[in-house]
Amino acid sequence: MTKLLITRPLPEKVVKAAQAAFDVTVRLETTPITEAERASALADYDAILPTLGDVFPAEAFEVAARARILANFGVGFNHINADAARAAGIEVTNTPGAVTDATADIAMTLMLMTCRRAGEGERMVRAGKWPGWHPTQLLGLHVSGKTLGIIGMGRIGKAIAKRARFGFGMKVVFYNRSTVDMPKDEATQLDSLEAVMKAADVAVIAVPATPQTHHLIDAAALEALGADSYLVNIARGDIVDEAALIEALQQGRIAGAGLDVYEFEPKVPEALIAMENVTLLPHLGTSAQEVREGMGMMAIDNLIAFFNGKPVPNPV
Template sequence: MKIVITRKIPPSIVSLMEDGHEVYMWDDEETVMPRQLLLQHAADADAIFTNVSDRIDKELLGRAPRLKVVSTMAVGYNNIDIAEAKKRGIRVGHTPEVLSEAVADLTFALLLGTARRVVEADRYTRAGKWKGWGPMLLTGQDVYGAAIGIIGMGRIGRGVARRAKGFGMHILYHNRTRKPEAEQELGAQWRSLEQLLSESDYVVMLAPSTPETHSMIGPRQFAQMKPNAILINTSRGGNVDEQALYDALTTGKIWGAGLDVFETEPIGKEHPLLQLPNVIALPHIGSATIETRLQMADIAARNLLAALRNERMLYSVIG
């Protein structure tokens, strides 16, 4: 059977799929597989090994009559037309759980880095601007003992809360359903979204990408936040209205933002948010540790192969 891999992955993972199968891999680690090339190879593909950057939509699925499985090297699958895949009997696998702690680490790193202006201070030093100690030079915000509001208390949210507990933070959370285990283990307190926004020094967006969460944080929500508040988003870019965020940052409605995700990725250097000194912007590297990415690739490959053998996948969205 033919397997299409849309991004360069380690040889050890490719070798898992080469046994008895024809494998085509887009041999570039950083650039997205060109759309026309993806459509061309999907036409006779039995399986696609994909990632968050690829658009596996109705058009592509309609051009892939042999396709049996789409396996994404990610937790989220909003780039895949799930309804269309289900209609066509195409199985879909993903890679949850394995990346939760890595993303929680990166989320808290962004929180600390934004609060203490780490990237800005590094650039200041490298540019030769440091002339001596100043009482208010590059002062930031306190983290220890501050209030953190976590939107989305899933596995990653609980991981962030555990780290916040170590910093003596007051932990608030908003979730569609209460999480008694998190409340008991971490001392987390449920709040309505409005309450969380008004009480938190740090608002951490970890909600999944759904029609309900699209632009969940917009002009009205920024108006409810503290002027010293910092927004951290390591969920999906579409969960935050980027124009509203830019306006909030430039008018002093909030103090700063740490972002690992954007509505359209990748972004160019001309993106408005990249022009602001009170923003740390990362290239969607929440799960980017060597160990985690290798585990994700391994699970995605094993999901794909299981589906081709008509066996149960390790983690499935469909089938």
């Protein structure tokens, strides 16, 4: 029977579905696999179901492997060198559709928490430092009717645009490397990243992590965003130059930031933790039971199709 390694504990529904089709080993640790574990997995299993942080660099595929497929749990796969895997005859898949709405919801959560200073207010109440209501306390940005700039108009970007436009009456502009056909009443594509950043009251990062998007949001992009505007990142941490972001926040060159991801995750810089105008979440983008089940079932569907000799539904 086909041997499958699942690198982290997954929802029970997903594990049972995997066990119905494969000889399954579930690694019980919740931390990323080590280099030694990775080598053993490639040598000892027919299939691996890895996830965020389980790094498979090019050199991992330089040795002959038993594994024939990496069915990634998650839409982002920047931790896997997919080109090197395919060159070694190993298929790579992901789980794109299942995460769209949940991730878009977290983008709106971060926007509201940061612009309306909700995190700061909650900390005040918990610390017993709230003196009571008064007219100028914790004044933030009223997002309704403002301009949202979306960097990356894929599935998640479109879901964010829909929520912002029809839920909050925001004007939506976006930057995307290729032309995206969007209804005019929903969003307008601008010619450059700089143009979107300059136009935005809030900029949301929704591009995949690739070598081309590494540090896409650098000091120049943050300068274009400006002192009255906010940055939200629900994509991958290394799309933003974290050092440049910290400097921009400390110098007041942007108004605040809402982050669900970090450049050196799970490490979060003390400088970010210390700032009240920064909302910090622990990578909650897809943290809903039904969403994680959906991701897992999509990964299992990819595996079943592959070993039945059919095209995988979600190749990367």
